[in-house]
Amino acid sequence: MSEKENTGAPEERVPHRVIGTPQPGVRLSERPGGEPETPGSLPGGVHEAEPGTGVIYPDPASARRAERLVALLFLVAFLAGVGFIASYVIFQVGDIDRTAVSNLALGGTMTIAFLALASGLVVWVRRIMPKYNLVQERHPMASDAETREEVSKVFVQGAEESGFLRHKLLRRTLLLAAAPLGLAPLVLLKDLGPLPGDKLRHTVWKKGLRLVVEGTGQPIRAADFNSPGGILSVVPEGYEHDLNALAKATLILIKLRPEQFKSGTNLNWTHDGIVAYSKICTHVGCPAALYEQTTNHILCPCHQSTFDAADGAKVVFGPAARPLPQLPITVDSEGYLVAQSDFHVPVGPSFWERGDAEAEVRGNA
C-alpha cells in the first residue's frame, strides 16, 4: 500500500524487486539526498533517517479493522487454551489408541493456541504499530586512548600496591599452592571406574560352557542345527541377561557345507560344518546381525562392514579392519554345542593396548 503512495505514476509498471534485494516495502525514503539528519530528538541516541519518516502511523480506520482481527485471533487462542485444559481432563491415557487421542487433543489445541496468539501479535505489530525508520549511531568498540592509558596505569599501580610483583616468594608459593588444587578435580574422578586391566581381552566363554539361543535360552543340539545356510544368534548359558557379558560374548552361529569353508576358518574350531563367530563387530562394536545366505556374508548394519563367514569372517568390505574372531566349539557328551575355550583374541572394537593379537596367536601355533 505504501508502495503505491510513494511511487510516481509512470513507474507503477516497473518491477521494483530484484531477487536478492530487499522488498520495496521496507524502503527507507523516497527523497533524494538522504544524508542522516543530526541526531538528538529521540531518547536513546535515536534519530530519524529523515524528518517525518522515522515513525509513520497507520491509517486509523485500517488500524481499527486490524484490531478486530487481532481480537478474533486472541479469542481463538483463548478457546484453544480452554480446549487444552478440557482435553487434559477429558482424555485419559493408557493404551496406544487412547494415548494417541490424548496426544492429538492436547497437541492440537496447544498448536492452535500458540499459532493464533503469535498471529495476533504479528498483525498487531504490522498493522497497528507504526512503521519505524529510525537510526542509531554506532561507536567504535575500542575505548579511547585516554581511557586505555588510565586503565593500564591503574592496573600497574594496583599490581605494585599488591606487592605481587615485588614479593617473589609470595608469587611462587601461590602458584605452588594452585598446582595440586588444579589437579584435585581430576584425581577425584578416579573412582568413576575401575582400571581396564585385561578385561577387554576376555569373555565369559570357557571350556564346556553351553551355547544357547538368544531369546529362548535353549541349548543347541548339533544334530538339530543341520540345514546349511542356517544362522542363529547365540549367547552363553547362564548369562542370558548379563548385558556386560553379552556385549562381548554374543555369537553368530552358522551352518555351512564342509566344502564351502576356505582357509581362513579354523576347521578344528568348527563342528560338523557349524562355525561360531563373535557377533560384535570389530569396527565399533555393533552386533553384526545381518547374514546373506547366498554369499555367506555377515553384514554389520551400523557401518556396513562385511565379513565372509566361509573364510574365517575376514573383512570383504567396509571400515572394519579385522575378521570377527572365531570361537572354538565342539559338542558335549549329550550332543549339545559347547565352547572349547574362550576366544583366542580380544573381540569387539580395536583399542590401544590390543596389538596384533591375531599375529601372536599365529606365532604361538
Add this chain to the structure above:
Amino acid sequence: MSSATPSARPGSGSFTPPKAITGVSTFVDDRIGAGNFLKRNMRKIFPDHWSFLLGEIALYSFIILLLTGTFLTFWFEPSMHEVEYNGSYEPLRGVQMSAAYASSLEISFDIRGGLLMRQIHHWAALLFVAGMMAHMLRVFFTGAYRKPREFNWLIGLGLLTLAMVEGLFGYSLPDDLLSGAGLRITQGVLVSIPLVGTYLQFFLFGGEYPGTDVIGRFYSLHILIVPGILLALISAHMILMWVQKHTQMPGKGRTETNVVGAPFYPAFMVKSGAYFLFTFAVLAGLGTFAQINPIWLYGPYTPADISAGSQPDFYMGFLEGSLRLMPAWEINVGGYTLALSVIIPALVPLGLIMTGAALFPFIERWVTGDNREHHVADRPRNNPHRTAIGVSAITFYGILWLLGANDEISANFHISLFALTIFGRIAIFVAPAIAYYVTYRVCVGLQRKDAEVLAHGVESGVIVRSPEGGYSEIHVDPDEDIADHVRAKEPIPTLPAEADGDGIPPKGLRGPLGRLRAKMSRTYGAELVPLPAKNGHGAHGEEEPAAVGAGEDRKELH
C-alpha cells in the same frame, strides 16, 4: 509538528501511565537505578532482515527444550537397574528392561501430555541444532563474523559443538534398542582413542560396557552441566550482540557507523514474542502430528541385538557417514593398535570443519590485512572466495551426511551398497572442489548481473515499437533501495604488494610464507566485476556499451 514529537501519536492526547506501573517502576528505580539502563536501551534499534531470525529459532528452541525437559525429569528415572515392565503398553508387559526405559514408556503412555512433551522435546532438539547451523551459515556467508564479532563467532561454534554433545547424551537416555546402538558406537569410538581410550571408556561407563552407570551419568551431564554451560554461553552471546549492536544488510542510509531499523520497545519486542510463539506452535504441531523416536517399537536395549537401518539424529549423520566411508586402515606397532578406521572419521571431519570455522576470521584478516570494524553485512556474491569456501564446506559435510544413510539409499534406489560407498570415498574429495569452482563462477556471474542492473537498469515489462517498426523493451533505473543495496559492494581489501624502490617487498610479505600470503591476498581480493560509476547509466541500456565484463584491474586499499 509530528516529526518533533514522534513518540506521541499525532492528534491523540497525552498518555499518563497508570499508578500501578509508575509505583512499581519508581520502587525499582529507587533501588537499582534501572532508569538509566532503560533510557539507553528501550529504544535500541534493531535492523530487519529475514536471515537475522535464524538464530532466534535456535534461542527459542533452547527455551522450549528447558521447559519440556524439566517436565520430562519429573518422571524419568535415570537408572539401568533391571525391572519387569508392567505399565500400560501391552506388547512389552512382563519384559525385563532398565528402569530408564520403563520410565520413558511410562512418560509416553501413562502421563497425560507426556508423549507430547517427549516428542516436542525431541523435535526442539533437532530444531535447536538446525537453527544454529542455519544461523552460523548466515553469519559466515555475510561476513558477520568479522571484527569486532570474532568472540561471538567462537562462542557460537562452542554452542554448536556442545549442542551436538547434549543431543547425543539426550537420545541415549531412554535406553531403547536404537539409543543403545548410538551408545555402543560412542563406546567403540572412545575405546579406539590412542593411549587413553580404554581408560576413558572404563571411567565413563564405570567399568565394562554397558555397565550400570552410564545412563545416570549422561543424565547428570544432560540436564545439569551441559545445559548450564549452554545457558551461560547463550547469555554471553546475547549480551555481546546487544553491546556490539546487530549487523545490518547494505542499503540506503546504512553505513558502518549507524544502525537503521525499528526500536526494541515496542515493535521488536512484540515481534520477538510472536516469533517465540510461532516456534513453539511449529514444535507443538510437529510433536502432535509427526511421530518421532517411537521408543516402544524398538524394545529394551541389549548389546546382542540391533535393528537394521538404525539412524542417529540428523546432526550426527555426518559422523556416521564418515565412519561408513572410511577404508579399513589399522596400524599395529610394538603391541599397540592405532585404529585409524575409527579415529580418522570420528575426529578429522568434525575437526576440519570446527577448526577451520574457528580460524577463518583470523586467517581472512591475515590474508586481507583488513583490521577495520565491519557492521554492514556482505552480500555473499561480493566475496566469491569466501562464499566458495563456505559452499565447499557444506558439500563436504553434505556428502558425509548423505552417505551416513548409504544403506537406506542403497535399499530404496537399488544401488549397490559397495559401489555407493566407493563413490562416496571419491566424492568426498572431488565434490568440494567442484562446489568451490561452481560457486565462485556463480558469484562472479551474479556480480555481473548486479553491474548490469546498475548500468542498464531493470526490465520494465513495457515493450515499445519504434517508428521503424522495431520492438524493444524499456529499461528503467532500478529502485533506489535496490540500487543502494547493490552499490554497497565494497572492494575486498588486499595487502599492499608492490615492492618499494629497491625492489624489496613490504615487511610481512617476505619469505615463502609472505609470498604465499601476498598471492592469497591478491587472489582473495581480486575484483573481477567493477560496478559502473554512479551516474554512468541511462534508462535505455541499448545505447550504452556494455560495462560488464571480466575487468582485470584490482583495487587495493591502503
